[in-house]
Amino acid sequence: MDAITLAINTESIRKDFPILRRTINGKQLVYLDSAATSQKPRQVIDAIKSHYENSNANVHRGVHTLSQEATETYEAAHEKCAQFINAGFDEIIFTKNATESINLVAYSLSHSLKKGDEILSTEMEHHSNLVPWQQIALAKGAKIKFAKATEEGLDLEDVKKKITKKTRIVAVTHASNVLGTINPVKEIGELAHSKGAVMLVDGAQSVPHMPVDVKEIGCDFMAFSAHKMLGPDGLGILFGKSELLKNMPPFLFGGDMIREVKLDTTRFNSLPWKFEAGTPNVAGAAGFSAAIDYLASVGMDNIREHEKQLTAYCMKRLGSETDVKIYGPRKRTGLVSFNLGKIHAHDTAALLDQEGIEVRAGHHCAMPLAEKLGITASVRASFYLYNKKQEIDLLASALEKARSVFK
Amino acid sequence: MSNLYQEHILDHYSSPRNRRAMTEHDIYERDTNPLCGDEIAIYAKTKSGTITEASFLARGCAISQAAASMLTETVTGMTHKEIKLMGVKEMTDILQLEVGAARIKCAMLSIRTLQSGITRYEEKNGASAS
Numbered sequence: 246m247d248a249i250t251l252a253i254n255t256e257s258i259r260k261d262f263p264i265l266r267r268t269i270n271g272k273q274l275v276y277l278d279s280a281a282t283s284q285k286p287r288q289v290i291d292a293i294k295s296h297y298e299n300s301n302a303n304v305h306r307g308v309h310t311l312s313q314e315a316t317e318t319y320e321a322a323h324e325k326c327a328q329f330i331n332a333g334f335d336e337i338i339f340t341k342n343a344t345e346s347i348n349l350v351a352y353s354l355s356h357s358l359k360k361g362d363e364i365l366s367t368e369m370e371h372h373s374n375l376v377p378w379q380q381i382a383l384a385k386g387a388k389i390k391f392a393k394a395t396e397e398g399l400d401l402e403d404v405k406k407k408i409t410k411k412t413r414i415v416a417v418t419h420a421s422n423v424l425g426t427i428n429p430v431k432e433i434g435e436l437a438h439s440k441g442a443v444m445l446v447d448g449a450q451s452v453p454h455m456p457v458d459v460k461e462i463g464c465d466f467m468a469f470s471a472h473k474m475l476g477p478d479g480l481g482i483l484f485g486k487s488e489l490l491k492n493m494p495p496f497l498f499g500g501d502m503i504r505e506v507k508l509d510t511t512r513f514n515s516l517p518w519k520f521e522a523g524t525p526n527v528a529g530a531a532g533f534s535a536a537i538d539y540l541a542s543v544g545m546d547n548i549r550e551h552e553k554q555l556t557a558y559c560m561k562r563l564g565s566e567t568d569v570k571i572y573g574p575r576k577r578t579g580l581v582s583f584n585l586g587k588i589h590a591h592d593t594a595a596l597l598d599q600e601g602i603e604v605r606a607g608h609h610c611a612m613p614l615a616e617k618l619g620i621t622a623s624v625r626a627s628f629y630l631y632n633k634k635q636e637i638d639l640l641a642s643a644l645e646k647a648r649s650v651f652k
Numbered sequence: 653m654s655n656l657y658q659e660h661i662l663d664h665y666s667s668p669r670n671r672r673a674m675t676e677h678d679i680y681e682r683d684t685n686p687l688c689g690d691e692i693a694i695y696a697k698t699k700s701g702t703i704t705e706a707s708f709l710a711r712g713c714a715i716s717q718a719a720a721s722m723l724t725e726t727v728t729g730m731t732h733k734e735i736k737l738m739g740v741k742e743m744t745d746i747l748q749l750e751v752g753a754a755r756i757k758c759a760m761l762s763i764r765t766l767q768s769g770i771t772r773y774e775e776k777n778g779a780s781a782s
Contacts, residue, residue, distance in 0.1 A: 391715060424766065589713035591688060591758060595656055609689040622688040650657050651714075 252550035254544055255633045261286040261539075272501075272601025275636045280422055280450060280627035282472045282581050284428050285532075289475055300312065304527055305501055305518070315527050320544065322530035323517065325537045326482055330467070331458040334517035338483040339525055343449045344373040346414070346468035346483035349496040349520060351377035351443055353536040354414060356494055360386035365404070365442075367428075368617055369394035369421045372610045373418055374468075378416055381513040381598050387413075395442075395575050395615065397545050398426045404433055412442040419451035422610045423456075423625070425556070425577030427451070434463045443489065449473055454552055454578050454629075459484050471597035474534035480529035483520070487501045497522035548630050552579030555628045560636045569644070580627035581611070585644055588651050590622035596650055597638040600643035604635075656715060656749060664718035669725055670707040687757045690716055694766045696727075698773065703727050703735065715747075715755055720762035722746050723779060732770045732779075738763055738776030 259265050262284050267274050276284060296318060302311035304319045324335045340346045364378045368391050382389040390407045392398040399417075407416060415437035415501075420427050430446050437444040451457055453474035460465055466489075471480035485493075495502055495513060499522040504512040513519045526633040540548065559581045563569045568586040584594045594606035605625040608615040615621060626640060664701045674695035682693040690712030697705040706724040706740075707729055710717055726746050743763050744751055 543713075589690075591713035591715070591755070592657070599655070611748065612689055623691055650662070 252547045252554065255551075255557070255631060258286075258543070262376055263287060263290070263438050263581055263611070265317055265631060269603065270599050271602040273300070275600075275602040275639050277602060277604045277626040277632065277636065277640065279453075279473070279629035280625065282478070283453065283629055285477070285536075286539050287536045288539055289477065293477060293528045293532040295532040295555070299553065300531075301528070303524055311409070318534070319525065319530045321529050322537075322651050323532045325534050327400050329537050329541070330452065330484060331460050332484050333487055334486050336519045337560065338420075338482055338485065338490075338520040339530065340481035340521075341479055341526075342376075342472075342481035343468045343470040344481070346375055346470075346481045347445065347447065348377050349415075349483055350466050350468075350485070352496050353379040353493040354387055354443070356652045358382075358385040358387050358413060362387040362413045363409060364389045364391060364414045364416065365407050366390070366416045367392040367394055367399055367404075367418070367438075368419055368425065369399065369426065369614050371422050371447065371449070372612070374416050374418055374445075375451075391419075391613075394421075394426075394617065396424065397616065399428050399433075401429065401432070403541050405436060407453065408431055408436050408440050408442065410440055412437065412440050412540065414445065415442050417446045418447040418449075420454070420578045421573070421611075421614075422450050422580070423582050423611050423614055423623070424573030425580045425582075426455075426574055427576065427578060430464060434465075439464070439572070450578055450580075453540075454545075455549040465489055470535040471536060472494065474536055475539055476530045476533040477526075478527050480533055487516055493517055495522070499523045501525070543630055546638060550631060552628050555579060555632055555634065555637065556581060558634055559628075560628060562637055562641050562645075566641075566644070568648070569634070570623065572620075572623060580625055581621045582625040584620065584623050585647060586651070588647060592626045592651070593624045593644070593647050596647040597640070597643050600639070600646060602640055602643050603616060604640075656751070656755065657751070660748065661714060661718045664721040665714040666707075668721040671709065671721065672707050673709055674705070674707050675731055679766075679769040679773045681765050683761065683765040683768065685712065685716065685757055685761050687754075688713070690714065690761070691757070692720060692761055692765050694720070694724075694762060694769055696766065696769065698732070698770075700777075701729055701732050703732070709761065710762070712761070713758055715749075716750065716758040716761050718745055719743065719759045721737070723762045723766065727766065732774065735763075735770060736767055738767070 246431040254609040302315040306317040327334050327337045393403040434444040446464040447465045447470040452469040467484040472478045502522040504514050573585045589607035677695040678698045681695040692710040695707045708720045
């Protein structure tokens, strides 16, 4: 029945993910930590392997066949990524991870930041979209403000109040990695633009899980990472509007980001290479292309629908237990953060691990939000296209075992 | 991962020893676990370089709570020098547990905090006065 009601054919998808066949502590692996990192399909692993076995060379540096093939692979990944989020080729910069993407923007914009300028972020940010802004504000004497967040979501009235003529940058997450809240980034972007500020969206938890169109949202920058969307580690993505990127100073200096170097001066390369110093992650780009192909073949609308169904089922299943406290709103991305009675999240997660169930426990790199919720830690189960309803049933029965240890 | 939740761990977790604030103390140190933001405060009295009494207050998981409870029992009567030499092996011996890479921070939080407290005390009072 589940296979019919779910939006995608999970059973056939699961066959593409070699890791899902393994056991943990003698139990079949139930991977519920895709919000931390996703598992990788055979197609992605093969693309990386094939690059190293057949086409490995440095990019943009040689006229030989291998270098040309590597360059084509690398640039094709930019093109594919651009199409995936409806951006231009020169608007896609590859970095190390989403954190580096945000740091790139923060560092580059900080040069034009003056004392008294304001940055607006929110109380629900991952540390990666909070600490860079906090630190450049400290360095430049700018003021950082945080829009209020509740379990139900962002307080839009507070956002309106806190965006002023002095606001230069608005940095907001598209989807909370703790609560699953989906923020109205389009509206927030319009507010930011009406006051002359630029808007960065942290898309780490949205781009892998739902259709995202940067033109439709209208944001100036968006950061996300390949490893959360079936791709390899070590590859982050920054989308930036080309008219802004053109005038921004580079973040890192060195090879590949230059057009012409003299001992006393350098002319920088064109976009996007101006922001990609040094030898890039070519094999990662090969894997990322395969990941985008995989997601596109399943369809982002279908993935979103599938996760909606799983999440609703999980909230119903866990929510019916009186000792389970679930955090966050009803409408959300594919994750459920909760605590089981008075049992510490680490203990719950360790006991679930003994049953083969892998969930995240902790503050999820959002300490200010945890403090706001009045907790130090929570357990987070997060879903992706390869998860199935039966795995949520297994989660629910494993919680029963955790209760019995701490009874 | 081996079973972390053995009887002695659960016993120290549900009935922690020396879990109290110490109003008169020589050593007081507070720290947090970067993994989860859990907090611990360690109190101790010391005489001639030997811990004579130790207690703690903490908010955290069963492993970190049990570790703190068992640590306060163990270190009473030990010298600063001995305590400062304690590492992962000594702490896992006390816990009688194999703790994996992920949870070792929970197991080590109390001993690391006490060691910082002793160092701070000695910097202030001189190692000879300790």
